[in-house]
Amino acid sequence: MATRLEPYRDYSEHDVINLFSLEVASNATLSGWKPGAGGDFDAGVIVAVSNGELPGDLPGFAPSATGTGNAALRNYLGASNQPHVGFNSYPVVETTVEVADSDSTSGSEIKTNNAIGITLRQTLAYDENDENLLRYPLKKDELQAVLPGQAVPILTRGLVLLNSKAIVGSVTVGTSLAVGTDAGSVKSAGKFIPASGTAKVVGEVIAVGPTVDSSANDRGVYLCRISF
Numbered sequence: 555m556a557t558r559l560e561p562y563r564d565y566s567e568h569d570v571i572n573l574f575s576l577e578v579a580s581n582a583t584l585s586g587w588k589p590g591a592g593g594d595f596d597a598g599v600i601v602a603v604s605n606g607e608l609p610g611d612l613p614g615f616a617p618s619a620t621g622t623g624n625a626a627l628r629n630y631l632g633a634s635n636q637p638h639v640g641f642n643s644y645p646v647v648e649t650t651v652e653v654a655d656s657d658s659t660s661g662s663e664i665k666t667n668n669a670i671g672i673t674l675r676q677t678l679a680y681d682e683n684d685e686n687l688l689r690y691p692l693k694k695d696e697l698q699a700v701l702p703g704q705a706v707p708i709l710t711r712g713l714v715l716l717n718s719k720a721i722v723g724s725v726t727v728g729t730s731l732a733v734g735t736d737a738g739s740v741k742s743a744g745k746f747i748p749a750s751g752t753a754k755v756v757g758e759v760i761a762v763g764p765t766v767d768s769s770a771n772d773r774g775v776y777l778c779r780i781s782f
Contacts, residue, residue, distance in 0.1 A: 557676060557698075558598030558720035558745075560775055565712025571670065572705045575647035576677040577604045584630050584679040589697055594653045595677040597698070598720050599744040600733050600756075601651035601708060602665040608649065630679060630688070630702060646703040654733050655743030666733040667754050671710040671782045675700050711781045713760075718774045721746045725776060731757035746778070756782050 576595060578584070587595050654669040678687055678699040687694040688701060700706050722734055722742035732749035733756060734742025749755045757780035764774060 558596050558717055559672075559674070560715035560717055562715040562777075563674075563709075563713065565709055565714075569709060569711040570674065571708040571710060573647070574601075574603065574649050574651040574705060574708060575700075575703050576601070576673070576706050577650040577652040578702050584702060585684070587677065587679040587702065588684070589676070589678060589682050589699075592719070594744060596719070597673050597676045598714075598716060599673050600654045600669050600746070601671065601673060601744070602654040602668040603649075603670060604652040605648065605650040647705045651706075651708065653744035655735050666735055669733045669756065669782055671708040672714070672780065674707040674709050677702055677704075677706055709780070713777065713779055716746070716776045716778055719745075721776060723748045725759050725762070727759055727762060729759045730755045731759065731778065731780070756780060 586593070651670070652665075654666050676697065676699040678694065678697060679702050680686055681690065681693050681697065685693065687697075687699065694701065721731075722745050725731070725746075725748055730749040731746040732753035734745045734747040736743040746757060757778050759776050759778055761777035762774060763777075
């Protein structure tokens with residue numbers, strides 16, 4: 555599964571935001587959003603608000619960074635290039651989040667300080683057999699996923715067990731955690747890194763331990779207390 559979260563977690567539902575969908579770029583390749591692929595659509599990714607404008611009276615689709623209609627998402631929903639006049643689609647959550655990182659629209663603006671939490675579910679478009687999950691809701695639920703455009707639950711505070719895909723850098727019990735960026739040679743956008751300097755602390759490692767994956771490879775797990 556495309557996830558950085560292990561099964562154990564302890565939190566209150568009052569600390570979960572269900573008001574944002576994951577931003578879908580106009581040039582996104584949704585065919586790659588499937589279990590096991592790994593990417594910004596994983597569960598356990600740190601996200602920041604990219605579109606916080608509340609929707610008006612008219613339903614629509616979340617705009618892309620350029621402010622134009624989101625073509626990739628519209629095509630996936632069957633809203634474009636169809637031979638018929640009418641179409642059916644599920645409601646789309648227009649307020650969106652994106653991976654917490656440097657804002658590409660303004661070189662000096664850093665979005666890491668605007669991070670609001672981590673995703674609790676994957677955002678997937680297809681399953682491992684390239685079956686469209688839009689028409690396969692049971693499999694979507696089995697994968698603990700939401701569809702592109704649907705609200706993804708975002709945890710703002712609680713205890714979570716993270717695997718090594720969620721943390722960049724060496725951490726031990728007591729290490730304070732901050733939000734990483736893709737600045738320089740280290741690519742850690744959407745992941746936790748050891749906090750240093752004036753970085754905003756968003757969590758702490760309270761226990762560590764090894765586990766074994768399906769290939770019998772040891773990998774670390776980290777019990778973390780997070781608070782955004």
